[in-house]
């Protein structure tokens with residue numbers, strides 16, 4: 001951007017919008033390039049009070065000053081110690097190892113019924129989710145709700161979360177490092193919810209959780225085993241609703257996937273009754 005005279009507010013806003021900056025993070029500006037505190041505060045994850053009285057204290061240290069490998073290790077360590085979803089959420093609230101937290105408005109942990117037999121996992125929250133603190137509440141969320149309704153599901157009998165629990169600025173794609181840091185938390189969340197069926201929505205979630213290298217066109221509609229370490233869960237990959245909004249012709253295939261999910265749930269009910 002080059003201006004001969006100082007830019008107008010409109011020009012500045014247009015510049016920010018183009019760069020993906022579409023909302024204010026705070027009322028006061030904050031110079032994130034200024035020198036950090038000479039004496040850094042203790043890592044919140046190390047200094048936090050037990051998130052829930054009686055819960056084990058996480059021992060992992062995780063802050064942005066650690067090398068990425070150490071942050072990933074400490075995320076794994078912290079997530080492993082969470083005995084419940086409440087503790088896991090509190091751990092994430094105090095986790096300082098992922099830079100996305102500092103630009104997001106709030107944590108987007110999950111929505112739906114933690115007792116559900118089916119769990120859906122998307123990529124990362126968008127603008128609406130960031131404002132409300134709930135996954136899939138924007139346009140693609142409305143489509144996801146309609147997809148669930150088509151097979152008799154809603155948020156009272158399904159559980160919904162994301163691989164990344166903080167909105168990447170301007171909805172940019174999370175970096176592989178950010179995904180690796182957040183992965184242990186969603187893996188532990190799946191283990192704690194312990195659904196009979198796991199559905200990965202879109203490529204990033206499918207690749208991160210099911211370790212697939214192929215794209216969603218190859219993986220969708222297929223069943224995979226998801227091993228939590230304590231149990232193997234049946235997992236199906238399907239299109240992300242945001243993709244279906246952009247490419248409605250794939251809704252037919254998504255419908256086939258939904259029918260396969262409904263059948264798997266029926267079969268599970270029949271075999272457990």
Ligand code: URA
Pocket residue numbers: 122123124125126129134135136137138140141162242
């Ligand atoms: N896209 C996602 O992957 N997750 C959300 O919560 C919203 C949009």
